[in-house]
Structures are given as C-alpha cells and as structure tokens.
Amino acid sequence: MTLQVDDFTTLRQAMVTALRDEGLITTEAVAAAMMAVPRHDFAPGELLEKVYQTNTTLVPKIDAQGRQTSVVSASHIQAIQLEQADVRPGMNVLEIGSGGYNAALIAEMVGPTGSATTVDIDADVIDRARAGLQRAGYEQVNVILADAEHGVSQYAPFDRIIVTVGAWDIPPAWLDQLTPDGRIVVPLRFAGITRLIAFARTPDDHVLTADNYRLGKFVPMQGDGAADEQLIAVTPDVGLRVDQSSDLTFDVPALRKALHTAPVESWSGTPFDMPDELELYLLTSGPELPMLHAAQEAVDQGVVNRTVRLGTPALVRGDTFAYRIKRENPDTVSGYETGVIAHGPQADQVASELLDMIRTWAGRYFRRNAARITYHPNTADASGLTGWHTTKRHGVLAVNWS
Ligand SMILES: C[S@@+](CC[C@H](N)C(=O)[O-])C[C@H]1O[C@@H](n2cnc3c(N)ncnc32)[C@H](O)[C@@H]1O
Incomplete structure (x- = not known):
C-alpha cells in the first residue's frame, strides 16, 4: 500500500x-x-x-x-x-x-x-x-x-x-x-x-x-x-552508583550480608506521586545518597524490590541501607503510598531516617519544580553557596530547597 x-x-x-x-x-x-x-x-x-x-x-x-x-x-x-x-x-x-x-x-x-x-x-x-x-x-x-x-x-x-x-x-x-x-x-x-x-x-x-x-x-x-560514573558492585546483580566526583565509600561485605537478611518495611502515610521530584529531593537535600541499581535477576529472585530496576536513591549507614517503595492505598490522593524497605542490623533507624526525609518532601515540596537549580561557571564567585552543590569541571551545580 x-x-x-x-x-x-x-x-x-x-x-x-x-x-x-x-x-x-x-x-x-x-x-x-x-x-x-x-x-x-x-x-x-x-x-x-x-x-x-x-x-x-x-x-x-x-x-x-x-x-x-x-x-x-x-x-x-x-x-x-x-x-x-x-x-x-x-x-x-x-x-x-x-x-x-x-x-x-x-x-x-x-x-x-x-x-x-x-x-x-x-x-x-x-x-x-x-x-x-x-x-x-x-x-x-x-x-x-x-x-x-x-x-x-x-x-x-x-x-x-x-x-x-x-x-x-x-x-x-x-x-x-x-x-x-x-x-x-x-x-x-x-x-x-x-x-x-x-x-x-x-x-x-x-x-x-x-x-x-x-x-x-x-x-x-x-x-x-565525556564523564563516567562509579559503580560499586554489592553482588554481581546489585550495585551502588555514584557520581564520578563522589568520594563516598561503602562497607561492601556488610551490605552484601544485609541484602540477604529479611527486610523491614515501613510506610509513610504520604502519597506516592511525582517520584522523580521525590528522587531529586532525596539526592540533593541531605546526606549524599548513592543510586541503588539491580539486574532483572535480582528483582525476579526477590532480592530487591522492582523499584530498584531503574535505579533508586539509597540511604546507606554503614552495614544497613534503605530505599523507597510504594503500595496501593486508596486513602492517598494518588491511590498509592510511599514506604521504605530497609536491610541490615540498624534497619529500623535507617528506615525511620529515610521516612523523615520522605515526609518532609511530601509536607513542603509536593509539587513540580520545587527545587531551585543554578549553575555557577568557574568565572562566577560560588564561594557563598549554601545548600547542596556539586563541583564539576567548569563550574558548580547547586540545588536549593527553601
Ligand atoms: C539523542 S542523539 C540526538 C538526537 C537528535 N537531536 C534528534 O533530533 O533526534 C545524541 C547525539 O549526540 C551525539 N554526541 C555525543 N557526544 C557528542 C559530542 N561531544 N559532540 C557532538 N555530538 C555528540 C551522538 O553521536 C548522538 O548522535
């Protein structure tokens, strides 16, 4: 035809x-x-x-x-x-x-x-x-x-x-x-x-x-x-990705052990919506968080939640880590609720720290374009920058929540 x-x-x-x-x-x-x-x-x-x-x-x-x-x-x-x-x-x-x-x-x-x-x-x-x-x-x-x-x-x-x-x-x-x-x-x-x-x-x-x-x-x-990121393998199927400028280090054997312990789930009571905005907030508002990534095999075997497949911010504290998940909840405006899954000896504390961040975002920044993003080339004075920022080759990128 x-x-x-x-x-x-x-x-x-x-x-x-x-x-x-x-x-x-x-x-x-x-x-x-x-x-x-x-x-x-x-x-x-x-x-x-x-x-x-x-x-x-x-x-x-x-x-x-x-x-x-x-x-x-x-x-x-x-x-x-x-x-x-x-x-x-x-x-x-x-x-x-x-x-x-x-x-x-x-x-x-x-x-x-x-x-x-x-x-x-x-x-x-x-x-x-x-x-x-x-x-x-x-x-x-x-x-x-x-x-x-x-x-x-x-x-x-x-x-x-x-x-x-x-x-x-x-x-x-x-x-x-x-x-x-x-x-x-x-x-x-x-x-x-x-x-x-x-x-x-x-x-x-x-x-x-x-x-x-x-x-x-x-x-x-x-x-x-061109720029590369660092991928730190926790197992052959699960890894933590950080920016090339990051100097985060991890206790990989302890995290590997944590991954194979029973997870603790807790729920925030806040709607799961605009996950990209929440992701940006988690990554640029407090401690430096790596991105947790996993191969499909790790999801299929139930080692990690399927949310990890595309990468998700993880709060890592020594031998314990936590990341956000979602479940259906008709009582929230989106029909879904955000929660946290944590693995490791301090699962309750780390989950609670991440839940606090999620609730702060939901309470104060639950909208599109809530972050103020600026780029300060090396020719500009970036010495007075407060809040989250990252130094690149030719300037500083800052993300502010205020
Ligand atoms: C997503 S494609 C571009 C799509 C295109 N704008 C369109 O309308 O469909 C990205 C392109 O960037 C090119 N690229 C990668 N690094 C580059 C560089 N340093 N300078 C110029 N082009 C580059 C790649 O070769 C690739 O063709």
Missing part, C-alpha cells in the same frame, strides 16, 4: 494531539513545527506507526559494547525541549547532538530570518541528518561534524542552545557562544540522575538559573566532555 500525503498529515496530527493531551506541547509554535516536519524522512526503514508514536526513539546506533550512542529522540522529549527553549522567529539556534528531525523543527520555528545549526561528533549521524534534511527540504540548516564540547564558533552567538545528548557539565564554549540573555536547555547528569533543565542567563550575571526541569533520558556525551 502506498501512503498518500493525507495519511502523513493524519499521523502527524495524531502525534501533535497526543503531545498536547499529555501537556507536553503547550504553544502553537511547537505544534505548528511538529505538524510541518515529516518525521518519517529522518527515519528511513522504520515502521511509520512507530515513527509517529510519542515515546519511541528511532534509528538507534549501537557501539561494540552494545550501548546506544545515538538515536532520533522520542517526539515527547523533542516537544519538551522545544517548549523549554522558547525558540522564536529570527533566532540563531544551536542544536548539540544531531539526527536531522529536531534541527528541522528548529528551522521551522526560527523561520526564514533565523538560523539553525546542528552538530554531531559521529560522521554516520551527520550523513544521515544531512540526507534527511535534504529529503524534507531543510537544506538551510548548518550541519557540522565536530565535538560540541568546543561549540560551533563560526555560527555563534546563539540565542538558544539545545543540548540533546546527556551532559555532565556545561563547558565554557557553550556559555561564551550564548548571547548575554540566551537560554540553554540541557540534559544534565548529577548525583546519578539526569534532569532536562532549562536555564536562563541574565545579561549582568554569570550564573544560570533554571526556570523549569523535567525527567529525561539521553545517550551519554562522547569526546572531551
């Missing part, structure tokens, strides 16, 4: 409607761009229905170790980032991490008086992006093969920089190449998690202040800005 122009319009319309219904498209500008650009031109060989679903990534590139190094992002992520970026007609916009489709959306939004540049470190991705942009009629986009750690100086300054690859830091080149009142949207990795952060910069201030952040997952940065 050959699809007609009308079929593509219907598919695009359905995608845009779904993204609006999910609250991810909130402006006409993003809706119009997503209606205009033929997403299938950037994913040859992919099933059409998959191309226009809102949560599927396309044309993955896998490295020798089986890890994804590139994908055309899911359209819900692209919608979030474009809304966060607030791209306007006439702007000069840089996209870091390419694929073609998102660059075409940007080109639509900046219009004939603006300019879109996309950069990727991978020659295959650049070739694919160029071909897609040509097929779809967006030859005006500047497509650059380079390590984006150093920006794209020949087309700077940019009103907006949209980073579409997981970054651990914000290198000086990005800020040097951003207009004084520009915005930068970046999936930033810290404390073992990634948040898609929209930063604004005020002209007389070197500090970036987030006006919103969301959950998001991206392939990791390669090249000069």
Whole structure:
C-alpha cells in the first residue's frame, strides 16, 4: 500500500494531539513545527506507526559494547525541549547532538530570518541528518561534524542552545557562544540522575538559573566532555552508583550480608506521586545518597524490590541501607503510598531516617519544580553557596530547597 500525503498529515496530527493531551506541547509554535516536519524522512526503514508514536526513539546506533550512542529522540522529549527553549522567529539556534528531525523543527520555528545549526561528533549521524534534511527540504540548516564540547564558533552567538545528548557539565564554549540573555536547555547528569533543565542567563550575571526541569533520558556525551560514573558492585546483580566526583565509600561485605537478611518495611502515610521530584529531593537535600541499581535477576529472585530496576536513591549507614517503595492505598490522593524497605542490623533507624526525609518532601515540596537549580561557571564567585552543590569541571551545580 502506498501512503498518500493525507495519511502523513493524519499521523502527524495524531502525534501533535497526543503531545498536547499529555501537556507536553503547550504553544502553537511547537505544534505548528511538529505538524510541518515529516518525521518519517529522518527515519528511513522504520515502521511509520512507530515513527509517529510519542515515546519511541528511532534509528538507534549501537557501539561494540552494545550501548546506544545515538538515536532520533522520542517526539515527547523533542516537544519538551522545544517548549523549554522558547525558540522564536529570527533566532540563531544551536542544536548539540544531531539526527536531522529536531534541527528541522528548529528551522521551522526560527523561520526564514533565523538560523539553525546542528552538530554531531559521529560522521554516520551527520550523513544521515544531512540526507534527511535534504529529503524534507531543510537544506538551510548548518550541519557540522565536530565535538560540541568546543561549540560551533563560526555560527555563534546563539540565542538558544539545545543540548540533546546527556551532559555532565556545561563547558565554557557553550556559555561564551550564548548571547548575554540566551537560554540553554540541557540534559544534565548529577548525583546519578539526569534532569532536562532549562536555564536562563541574565545579561549582568554569570550564573544560570533554571526556570523549569523535567525527567529525561539521553545517550551519554562522547569526546572531551565525556564523564563516567562509579559503580560499586554489592553482588554481581546489585550495585551502588555514584557520581564520578563522589568520594563516598561503602562497607561492601556488610551490605552484601544485609541484602540477604529479611527486610523491614515501613510506610509513610504520604502519597506516592511525582517520584522523580521525590528522587531529586532525596539526592540533593541531605546526606549524599548513592543510586541503588539491580539486574532483572535480582528483582525476579526477590532480592530487591522492582523499584530498584531503574535505579533508586539509597540511604546507606554503614552495614544497613534503605530505599523507597510504594503500595496501593486508596486513602492517598494518588491511590498509592510511599514506604521504605530497609536491610541490615540498624534497619529500623535507617528506615525511620529515610521516612523523615520522605515526609518532609511530601509536607513542603509536593509539587513540580520545587527545587531551585543554578549553575555557577568557574568565572562566577560560588564561594557563598549554601545548600547542596556539586563541583564539576567548569563550574558548580547547586540545588536549593527553601
Ligand atoms: C539523542 S542523539 C540526538 C538526537 C537528535 N537531536 C534528534 O533530533 O533526534 C545524541 C547525539 O549526540 C551525539 N554526541 C555525543 N557526544 C557528542 C559530542 N561531544 N559532540 C557532538 N555530538 C555528540 C551522538 O553521536 C548522538 O548522535
């Protein structure tokens, strides 16, 4: 069967409607761009229905170790980032991490008086992006093969920089190449998690202040800005992940023993909702918490709760650790209740410490965007920072709850 122009319009319309219904498209500008650009031109060989679903990534590139190094992002992520970026007609916009489709959306939004540049470190991705942009009629986009750690100086300054690859830091080149009142949207990795952060910069201030952040997952940065995390194996199937800058240490034999003792469960009485917000609070409001990860086998064998499969903050105190879980509870507003599971000789105390943190979050910060996230480049004075912060290569990231 050959699809007609009308079929593509219907598919695009359905995608845009779904993204609006999910609250991810909130402006006409993003809706119009997503209606205009033929997403299938950037994913040859992919099933059409998959191309226009809102949560599927396309044309993955896998490295020798089986890890994804590139994908055309899911359209819900692209919608979030474009809304966060607030791209306007006439702007000069840089996209870091390419694929073609998102660059075409940007080109639509900046219009004939603006300019879109996309950069990727991978020659295959650049070739694919160029071909897609040509097929779809967006030859005006500047497509650059380079390590984006150093920006794209020949087309700077940019009103907006949209980073579409997981970054651990914000290198000086990005800020040097951003207009004084520009915005930068970046999936930033810290404390073992990634948040898609929209930063604004005020002209007389070197500090970036987030006006919103969301959950998001991206392939990791390669090249000069690549960063690793430390994974401390407790058993072959269960591990603790900490940031590369962390100096946390663990009593692994004691934790291994704890893991195989009967757990203690306790319940907070507070609703389980917005787990990503709770996760951010737990990781950035008190003691440094590692992320507990487990392979499916450990879940299947009942060694850890299934919540651990995707990673969850763990409060570790010597030979004991605790993490949050949930259960159905129709008496809470969400229909679920947050609880804690603890293993080890001090299970009651450690569970109670974690429950206190959960109740504080539920009592004071039970909403979206409750944290104040700022980034202080090394050129700014970060000496007066109070609250949680982490020192990166080129600056300090701070997360404040007040
Ligand atoms: C999620 S994909 C980009 C998706 C794309 N923006 C889209 O619209 O579909 C991330 C890309 O970042 C690229 N990348 C990784 N490290 C990079 C670096 N240092 N500089 C430029 N690109 C990089 C990868 O090659 C990969 O193609």
